[in-house]
Amino acid sequence: MPAVLEAINVRKSFPDPRSGELLAIEDISLAAGQGEFLTIVGPSGGGKTTLLRLLAGLQQPDAGQVLFRGEPLTAPRRSIGIVFQRANLMPWRTVLHNVALPLEVAGTNPEAAREQAQALVSLVGLHGFADAYPTQLSGGMQQRVALARALVHEPSVLLLDEPFGSLDALTRERMNGELLRIWDVRRPTVVMVTHSIQEALFLADRVLVMSARPGRLRAEFSVPLPRPRDLALTATPVFAQMIAAVRREIVE
Ligand SMILES: Nc1ncnc2c1ncn2[C@@H]1O[C@H](COP(=O)(O)OP(=O)(O)O)[C@@H](O)[C@H]1O
């Protein structure tokens, strides 16, 4: 499987007032293939967001390289969509206009932008809420809007940074099912950071485990569960064993 997105021995540090330098991640290499679903778990502060920002081209590594389709990634691009933990919607814009915003910025004609945004609003299950404002939506619905907005340029890569981290457990489970459904329609390459081992295993083709700071890759698990996946899977003994195996690799 040819890699769509690749990190090669990346390292990233930040200026630190006390020690001079805070090493966030070190020597991380990974490759995500076309249409592959990767999840990343690891202790908080271990550099997961930093890694995702490098993969998005939002920041540059101090050492090593990030490649998008074999070319160095030096800036964000439309073919890489991002969803952060907070939806960051514009409160004065309706759902439809939040989703259409990146298209408007890109100069798409308003009618076409509207149609495209409407299709995405339906895709994420918000049909009927196109004219609602963000404050009228639940947290789960706001994340759906953020997901629709991230899909607006039909990205081949979708980067998700704990997108369901602030949702209650039931909503989160439902969003996992929805995410897989949407992924199945468009089949982007996904790299998703999550705190939940269950979520990581349920969604992924491969789970990568990061260490505490400085973040390095500690372990990798293939998830040989058939698709489409049903939540009932998470109650099976084999799933419980996989959770235990991943948990053993996570060192807080
Ligand atoms: N822009 C920044 N400036 C300074 N330090 C940062 C910056 N971004 C992240 N860090 C530090 O890098 C480390 C890793 O952070 P982060 O990537 O957010 O970890 P995670 O997402 O795994 O919780 C933390 O110690 C954090 O304080």
Ligand SMILES: [Mg+2]
């Ligand atoms: Mg983070």
